[in-house]
Amino acid sequence: MLRKFHGLPGLLAGLLLMVLSVTGAVLALAPALDRASAVVPASGDVSVAELAGRVVAQYPGTEQIVREPSGKVIVYYSRDGQVGADLVNPLTGEGIAPYESSAFFGWVKDLHRSLMLDDAGRALAGVMAALMGLLCVSGMLLLARRIGGWKNLLRPFSGSGSKRVHAELARFAVLGLLLSALTGSYMSAQRFGLLPEASATGPGFPAEVSGGQPAPVGTLNALGNVDLGEFRELVFPYPGDPQDVYSLTTTGGSGFVDQATGELLQYQPRSEGSIVQQWIVSLHTGEGLWWLGLILGAAALTVPVLSVTGMTIWWQRRRSPGKLPDNADASLADTIILVGSEGNTTWGFARELHASLNKAGFHVHCSEMNALADRYPQASRLFVLTSTYGDGDAPASARRFMARLGNFRPGKALKFAVLGFGDRQFSNFCKFAVDVDAALADKGLSRLHTVERIDRCSSPQFREWGEKISEEIGVPLALDYSPLPPATVELELIERADYGLAVQAPTSILRFKAAEPGGWRKYLPSNHKTLPAFEAGDLLGVMPPNGQAPRFYSLASSATDGVLEICVRKQPGGLCSGYLHELRPGDRIEGFVRENPDFRPAKGSNPVILIGAGAGIGPLAGFIRKNTSRSPMYLYWGGRSSQSDFLYKPELRHYLDDHRLTGLNTAFSRSDERAYVQDKLRQDESAVRQMVSTGAQILVCGGRDMAAGVRQVIDDILKPLATDVKMLKAQGRYLEDIY
Structure with missing residues (x-):
């Protein structure tokens, strides 16, 4: 039910939400651009009196000075019967450039606020904002349910494809999107009378004005007591009218200033409702909070991707094998x-x-x-x-x-x-x-x-x-089903490296590529199957001879390596392993790739501990190869003999030199030390415990007996931390690929 509550509104409103999000992201740039073009003195350096005095010296016909939330100071003036507006430097009062509002940002703002449909569009935009809030809340509930509770929200996600992208972006953007949605909904509700607006009543005109000789604006005490950071607007009195006053607006309130005595008259502080309303506007637009505007803009830019991935997930679910015709309702089914x-x-x-x-x-x-x-x-x-x-x-x-x-x-x-x-x-x-x-x-x-x-x-x-x-x-059922074989690709062996013959553990590293069509077929348009994208840790399904079911081998390579690399130990009586070991470069097999997203290192800077034995080193070597960010990565691996079956020895030495591999600890059971990988872990128990306490992830690949022994050792090592393998598995920090 929650999934439908989240998915259906998103599908129906996806296009409008994308328009509002993209326009919102564009508008979010405005506060940062305005801030970049503004001269902002340090707090306490300039008073309003000093600012006004400097501006009037440069613009004798000053009628109004405005300071925008970004810090930009604008003077509105008349000169030779012509009115104008300039952006000024508050430190000197000199003009920086003529001021005019951006036509582009104005057009984008109209599109964002009303979709160019006046009040009807404003109402629709408000509904979309409320809908976005519902999507954020329902999405986070779904995400928390998927990963096992709110406490796991900051932990690495499993999976791949659209679901992984959707979840990762949602986690990144949800707070920004929720803030934009709530503030946008609030402002829309106020506009249409669903929520009360704060009173905009200002102070009444003062009953008594001195009417004396006007003093220079830069000497007026009331203006001298206001810091530029608190200033919003100063409207000058009408020239030649001693009974007129300056109208002053600050962040705290508004009032009038006698142009002769400099006294503050009829000052009225802003109401609490007005302050709240202004904060809501700032939180929605980023005005005065340029850094927040950039965060909200980045969050808004995820909406198009979230919409596309959300629709992809919906479509995949609709096409999933679980959608059966004539499927009875669960409450009515017998x-x-x-x-x-x-x-x-x-x-x-x-x-x-x-x-x-x-x-x-x-x-x-x-x-x-x-x-x-x-x-x-x-x-x-x-x-x-x-x-x-x-x-x-x-x-x-x-x-x-x-x-x-x-x-x-x-x-x-x-x-x-x-x-x-x-x-x-x-x-x-x-x-x-x-x-x-x-x-x-x-x-x-x-x-x-x-x-x-x-x-x-x-x-x-x-x-x-x-x-x-x-x-x-008591009812005859004719169950006659033969699963279709997976769609395979013809693969050609291009290279092999053989180990372990001397210790009766023949193991080979085999590298394949998608075979090119041969014979007369090479002259036809290229339409032969190609491999999908794959990562180290995914599985290569190999079709053995005589029509047997496929056997799966963990990939030690990624698609960017240009080859499919597997590490295969020949098993006694093993149909597929024996078949693979008989291959020579140029020979071809039928195979396919199956994703295995639940076995790969998490992204980030936390340490990764890789543990394996024998051919289980394959995907681990692939993970190390792809560690171009040089995150801490430690390998514990066990073989039989360092002379005969030290798999990937030259590659691992190279990875140590270029720091893709941080540490290497090997154990050989048929050497003088007669050690197993479990023994090496016990020797390093303090280091392992320390890494786990700081967020390390553990990945184990190899045989069942080895994996069981490693689990026991890790449980023993972690006892002082009051945790164990079971808890790490629940957190996605202990992954196994065992056979």
Whole structure:
């Protein structure tokens, strides 16, 4: 509901908000430009009497002196029957340049205030300002919910693409946009009588004026007691009329000054309402606060990008696999399907189950696991189809499921069945599905069927599961689904470096490029597939021979490197690793890139601790290569022999020399020291603890056993800080890519 409350107004008002934001950003420059062209004496250096005396000496026909909030001093005068206005130097009274308001800024101001539609446009602009305020508040609530609470707002965000850009810009700009929206709404409400305006009543004309011989303006005591910084306007008396007076306006109030005695007459301080109103104008426009104007302008410039990324997110969500035809309302459905997926593969199976149940006459509601409702009043069957991410973690669309399960109130008739998707080569095969099954049972639900696990998206296994479910519900289901293979690109091996043969751990660094079409195809227009943008830490999916499911390898390169680089250890009996190790330069494979935005260093100056073993060094080396800002980055890495399998040795030495790598600590298990990476961490426990206490992020890549050992060591090191790996993970400061 909150997402709709945030998204729908943004979609409807996006174009108008972009117009108002761009014009607002342009107007925000005016205070800074005015300040740059103004001569501003130090506080206490110039009084109004001194200013007026200097100006009159240069402009005998002075009629009015005005000091704008920016500090610019303007004199309005008559000379030889002609009126004029000049910008003057308050230190000398001399003219700097003729003064006239900017036609360009005037046009932009009209467009910003009223969209060139007079009062109707002003009303519409006011509505847009109020709408922007609602978008800011709802957006921050969504952002806080996404990252796990307000306390995490300043921590690094995960993800990539439009969602990442939208979130980062929103965090940067929200306070400025909210301030502009609230002050703009307030001023609009005042203009149309929805809020009372402050009284503009000034002092009455003095009943008694001395009428004596006028004294030089520079000698008048009342003007001499006012600092230039407090001055706003001085209107001169009519020439030759001894009964007329000077009209003085300051930041604190207004009154009259006797031109003969210099006495202040009928002074009236400004009302509190007037002061508040002026502050609101200043906070909205930046008048008198040029630095604030620049901040508000920078915030306003994010609105076009926020609008475009917001519409992109909306469109992607509309096209997402979770949008199913004939999807029943959750409150009316008799069957619920919840989906946990990282790369959308599981959604294909969910769609097949949804269609089959619908065909059988059930009212089916399907959504992601993160959208678990508090209750499903009409449902008697709950199916959970979920993959497992990494080493037993929840996939992207199920990360909030366990938390939401605490508020779930199942009906007595609701029974459930969990189906897991994964790869049997992992020791924690479908672990998250098993955890979900146990959690639902602990919640008091009865099992419709025991948890089952699908290996590598096996269509026969899915069909067999459907047959078992058919027996349980008494309705035949024909689940026949084969996931489409991912769109692949032909890749050519251009270089390889081999290590580890002497210690029975053959490991190769393989570098590929997108292959050019060969034969007669090279004469056709170029329309072959190209690789998407990718970063170190993303995954290269390799299609092994004989039509097997793809295997994934962490990339050690970014798109800007011009190659796809992976580090592969040959596994005993490994189908894909053996296939890759047999390749020679010039050989070609089929592959594709899958984003892995949850495993990459956070931006900023905080230290990054990289921990790996064996081929797990691949993405870590890629992170170091891209550390051109020279942020503190430390690598702990373990191998077998420094002579045989010191992967990336020359590159790491180079990175140390040019300070992309701050520190390198290696451990070799088949050397004299017989050390593992965990041992090196314990040796450096004080330094590691100090870095974590100052905001360091830890990234771990390698085998499961190594990762488990590292977690234990880090937990031990962090005990004096009253924190642990679990807490760092929740903060996005402990990331793993393990296999």
